[in-house]
Amino acid sequence: MxxxxxxxxxxxxxxxxxxxxxxxxxxxxxxxxxxxxxxxxxxxxxxxxxxxxxxxxxxxxxxxxxxxxxxxxxxxxxxxxxxxxxxxxxxxxxxxxxxxxxxxxxxxxxxxxxxxxxxxxxxxxxxxxxxxxxxxxxxxxxxxxxxxxxxxxxxxxxxxxxxxxxxxxxxxxxxxxxxxxxxxxxxxxxxxxxxxxxxxxxxxxxxxxxxxxxxxxxxxxxxxxxxxxxxxxxxxSYRPEEKGVLIACASIYGNTWKAVEELAEMLREGGEEKVDLCDLSHEDVSYAVAKAFRYDRLIVAASSYDGGVFPCMQEFLLHLQSKMYQNRTVGMVENGSWGPTAARAMKALLEPMKNITFLEPVVTIRSTLNEESRSALRQLADACVRG
Ligand SMILES: Cc1cc2nc3c(=O)[nH]c(=O)nc-3n(C[C@H](O)[C@H](O)[C@H](O)COP(=O)(O)O)c2cc1C
Ligand SMILES: [Fe+2]
Ligand SMILES: [Fe+2]
Structure with missing residues (x-):
């Protein structure tokens, strides 16, 4: 035609x-x-x-x-x-x-x-x-x-x-x-x-x-x-397109993923209308990059890995860095069984970006959610809804 x-x-x-x-x-x-x-x-x-x-x-x-x-x-x-x-x-x-x-x-x-x-x-x-x-x-x-x-x-x-x-x-x-x-x-x-x-x-x-x-x-x-x-x-102009939260997750065994599913629910209960969950191990990073820019808030959640962060999260954050990600609010969730290191590694990748506001608290999970880490997760959800 x-x-x-x-x-x-x-x-x-x-x-x-x-x-x-x-x-x-x-x-x-x-x-x-x-x-x-x-x-x-x-x-x-x-x-x-x-x-x-x-x-x-x-x-x-x-x-x-x-x-x-x-x-x-x-x-x-x-x-x-x-x-x-x-x-x-x-x-x-x-x-x-x-x-x-x-x-x-x-x-x-x-x-x-x-x-x-x-x-x-x-x-x-x-x-x-x-x-x-x-x-x-x-x-x-x-x-x-x-x-x-x-x-x-x-x-x-x-x-x-x-x-x-x-x-x-x-x-x-x-x-x-x-x-x-x-x-x-x-x-x-x-x-x-x-x-x-x-x-x-x-x-x-x-x-x-x-x-x-x-x-x-x-x-x-x-x-x-x-x-x-x-x-x-x-x-x-690197302005968010709309209010919303992308939760980008890199989980080896699935426990961090379970935690962010709870987190997504907490955010929805808190009144968030747009909560997008992304499994970085399965979804191509280009989709996650686009969603991160779409919304005003991002929560990164990842397993610790060899003293750093699970590589698909590292890759995601490197992509965001190279595309000049900025002007956003970011929260962090890490998981580790013996010495959690993911948050530190993620922060190092996020820190050079312009105008990033970090949400508190940084949530540390030890292998699986317990009462303490679940409560921290709830605090993060509350801060995210406010911020
Ligand atoms: C290759 C490899 C390296 C790891 N490195 C660390 C580490 O440096 N520190 C740590 O605390 N846990 C480390 N872990 C364990 C996982 O981070 C930990 O079991 C975590 O709870 C996994 O969460 P998930 O169920 O969401 O994958 C490592 C696991 C693997 C497979
Ligand atoms: Fe082209
Ligand atoms: Fe081109």
């Missing part, structure tokens, strides 16, 4: 439902889409290519949409292989196409492709425009909205923002699911460290009349854009 954005703007993206790990790391149970677009005017502009995994299907869509014409320009908003991967094939098919990128794009491109850029590269900078006929493209640099060479393109006759990875989502295009969950997981795991550059891009976008957002992954957004832009503002 050919998806039309408008008479002149066509969707050439391809769903990849076979991929199990995006960037060899993030499970994509619903697949992922590599989006590419074509603008047909007096001049024809192709907006990005697709991952090499999808070249054949994309090439077919491209030929059909071109209807015998040739692309004049390829706009390279991002060189990451999931988007620029099919550039080599494009140049075989259409050797005269002019590549449009910025100075950083063309500095990096030879690392991926052995291409003679002479007479083929059009270098643009902030605010430059490219006339296609009745369509005009304006380029805005968005460094580190994933990679340093990223730029977005605004088409002013149809008010379309081609937003690169911004506003992207995991999941093949036809996956029936709410946008927020998988867009949040995509955002925090892929771009999370770069909140400040995303804020910079949002400021530029605020000056544009945007009616359609065409991202490089996931659905084209046409309605309710203030909602999506608002979420991006919240996420990139």
């Amino acid at each position: 050919e998806l039309k954005i408008s008479d002149s703007v066509r969707y050439l993206g391809v769903d990849d439902r076979q991929l199990d790990l995006f960037e060899n790391q993030y499970p994509v149970l619903g697949g992922v889409s590599y989006n590419s677009y074509l603008i047909l005017d007096e001049k024809v502009a192709l907006m990005d290519t697709v991952d090499v995994r999808a070249t054949a299907a994309w090439e077919e869509k491209l030929a059909a949409a071109l209807g015998g014409r040739k692309p004049d320009y390829l706009i390279l908003s991002h060189l990451e292989p999931d988007h620029a991967g099919s550039l080599g094939r494009l140049l075989e098919l259409y050797p005269e196409v002019v590549l449009v990128g910025n100075a950083k794009t063309f500095a990096m491109l030879p690392q991926f492709f052995d291409v003679d850029l002479k007479d083929r590269a059009l270098t643009v900078k902030e605010g430059d425009t490219l006339e296609l006929g009745s369509h005009t493209l304006t380029f805005y640099m968005a460094p580190m909205v994933h990679w340093p060479e990223v730029m977005v393109t605004y088409e002013s006759s149809e008010n379309i923002l081609f937003s690169a990875d911004g506003f992207g989502k995991f999941g093949a295009l036809e996956t029936e699911e709410p946008w927020e969950e998988e867009a949040r997981r995509y955002y925090f795991n892929i771009v999370g460290k770069y909140g400040a550059p995303v804020q910079g891009l949002l400021k530029k976008a605020a000056g544009l009349d945007i009616q359609t957002i065409c991202p490089l992954h996931g659905p084209v957004l046409r309605e309710n854009l203030a909602h999506y832009i608002g979420l991006y503002d919240t996420w990139s």
